[in-house]
Amino acid sequence: MEWVHTLSAYIGRQMKVWIEDYSGEEQTKPADYTLHKVQTTSEGTYLQFYLNPNQFLSVPIFDQKQTYMESDNEEECFVSNDVTAKLFYRIYFSKS
Numbered sequence: 001m002e003w004v005h006t007l008s009a010y011i012g013r014q015m016k017v018w019i020e021d022y023s024g025e026e027q028t029k030p031a032d033y034t035l036h037k038v039q040t041t042s043e044g045t046y047l048q049f050y051l052n053p054n055q056f057l058s059v060p061i062f063d064q065k066q067t068y069m070e071s072d073n074e075e076e077c078f079v080s081n082d083v084t085a086k087l088f089y090r091i092y093f094s095k096s
Contacts, residue, residue: 003047003061006069007038007078015049016092017057023086030092047080049091059089 018030037050041058048056059080061067070077078091 003067003078004038004040007035007047007049010035010076010093011037013093017049018090018092020088020090021086022088030090035093059091060085 013035014032015035016030016032019028021027033049033051035049035051036053037048037056039048039050040046040061041048044061046058046060048058050056059078060082062080062082066083067080070079073095075095076093078089078093080089081087082089
């Protein structure tokens, strides 16, 4: 999937970022941001979600079994499951 093209539709919109650590560490709570830009790294192995013009969150990209989009009536969700690091990334975008 062409992730930058797909996710660019959400630039300027609110997103909720939740990184779940299933190695047993204390869990974080979802945090709200505005998506300023999205791009891939030069190697094409990570997506960079810009939280503001200078700071970004890098999320690894895997095959379709581990990196995909989910959708329900209210929101779209980008999901990436990093099995090696034991991290489950979820980035929610409101449909409205």
